[in-house]
Amino acid sequence: MTRFMLTLLALGMGNAQAAQIVMEDQSQLKVLPASAAAAFSPPAESELPDNAFGKMVREGHALFVDTRRLMPNNVGNGLNCSNCHLDQGRMANSAPLWGAYPMYPAYRKKNDKVNTFAERIQGCFQFSMNGKPPAADSPEMTALSVYAYWLASKAPIGVEMPGRGYPDVPQPAQGYDFGRGEQVYKDQCAVCHGSHGEGQSVANDYVMPPLWGKDSYNWGAGMHRINTATSFIKHNMPLGKPGSLSDQQAWDVAAYINKHERPQDPRLIEGSIEKTRLKFHANDGVNLYGQKVEGVLIGQGTGK
Numbered sequence: 001m002t003r004f005m006l007t008l009l010a011l012g013m014g015n016a017q018a019a020q021i022v023m024e025d026q027s028q029l030k031v032l033p034a035s036a037a038a039a040f041s042p043p044a045e046s047e048l049p050d051n052a053f054g055k056m057v058r059e060g061h062a063l064f065v066d067t068r069r070l071m072p073n074n075v076g077n078g079l080n081c082s083n084c085h086l087d088q089g090r091m092a093n094s095a096p097l098w099g100a101y102p103m104y105p106a107y108r109k110k111n112d113k114v115n116t117f118a119e120r121i122q123g124c125f126q127f128s129m130n131g132k133p134p135a136a137d138s139p140e141m142t143a144l145s146v147y148a149y150w151l152a153s154k155a156p157i158g159v160e161m162p163g164r165g166y167p168d169v170p171q172p173a174q175g176y177d178f179g180r181g182e183q184v185y186k187d188q189c190a191v192c193h194g195s196h197g198e199g200q201s202v203a204n205d206y207v208m209p210p211l212w213g214k215d216s217y218n219w220g221a222g223m224h225r226i227n228t229a230t231s232f233i234k235h236n237m238p239l240g241k242p243g244s245l246s247d248q249q250a251w252d253v254a255a256y257i258n259k260h261e262r263p264q265d266p267r268l269i270e271g272s273i274e275k276t277r278l279k280f281h282a283n284d285g286v287n288l289y290g291q292k293v294e295g296v297l298i299g300q301g302t303g304k
């Protein structure tokens with residue numbers, strides 16, 4: 001049974017209003033069967049040529065999986081690129097680099113312009129890594145782009161391939177619930193990510209990435225949207241058991257994680273959470289920035 005049919009069933013076929021919402025929301029069409037997502041496979045490391053190009057690919061790979069250590073001036077939190085783009089940027093449904101590279105340049109609503117691939121990566125540095133983006137013509141940006149280009153070898157250009165991004169998970173009829181999310185978190189996430197979302201570190205280096213707090217993604221990152229975190233979590237977490245959470249559990253736990261404080265949105269306008277909410281968050285998916293949850297204003301940011 002397709003997810004689309006399940007959604008209709010979950011909403012109750014007799015409910016005219018709910019059916020109308022489903023008709024308007026085409027996002028479920030992007031959820032592809034696992035067999036389709038496996039259609040493209042990036043080249044194996046053994047296929048890398050032993051020349052200048054191969055060397056650059058290796059450098060880009062190293063920066064992607066060890067970003068924090070190798071680019072301390074550009075990373076402001078405890079994360080590496082590969083923490084959210086799993087299997088070194090190769091995994092389908094984990095925003096793989098091979099799905100991304102052939103889709104740029106592309107217009108992005110986020111900064112209201114056509115972005116090159118380098119500009120797209122700069123966005124992840126600024127928000128997901130809470131850092132300072134390297135220049136578009138820096139050796140690091142070249143290496144990261146060359147790595148993505150190589151992973152996309154033989155992929156079509158300008159065609160959205162199955163497995164790109166984090167496929168949408170429709171919001172259940174019941175919405176989401178912080179209490180249920182907390183329970184999912186305690187049962188299935190805390191063992192690795194810590195009971196306060198702090199991750200785990202050994203010798204000052206994270207072996208399990210933090211989910212909130214000063215070393216996590218900031219309030220401007222795509223992952224701060226509950227819908228985007230849900231999509232990531234549903235298809236990638238708990239690590240080693242992708243797809244095991246129900247849609248409801250994924251929404252609940254994503255909402256629980258994203259009600260916790262994290263570094264401020266670097267686009268903060270005149271120190272005002274409300275102005276920043278209106279300009280950048282009011283039309284940005286499902287998010288809690290600038291709202292009150294359980295009497296507390298969300299989006300105050302954590303000290304660094």
Ligand code: HEC
Pocket residue numbers: 064067079080081082083084085095096097099100101103120121124125128129144164165166217221222223228
């Ligand atoms: C906290 C999680 C997180 C981290 C860390 C992160 N990203 Fe991302 N990245 C995302 C999210 C979320 C998206 C948006 C995916 C979508 O649109 O569905 C994204 C999108 C992208 C895209 C575009 C994907 C596409 O298909 O258009 C690229 C390229 C990318 N990231 C590269 C990087 C690089 C390089 C780094 C490290 C410097 C990095 N990311 C670090 C979460 C992260």
Ligand code: HEC
Pocket residue numbers: 079082083084086087184185188189190191192193207208209210211216217223229232233237238239245253254
């Ligand atoms: C077995 C350990 C383990 C469990 C259990 C686990 N994770 Fe993760 N999680 C990881 C690791 C490791 C990464 C980074 C992946 C990588 O670098 O390859 C990660 C990455 C993440 C990220 C993106 C990176 C970041 O820090 O923001 C999120 C969000 C996340 N996990 C949420 C969850 C949620 C929610 C659950 C429970 C439903 C969960 N995880 C369960 C180990 C785990």
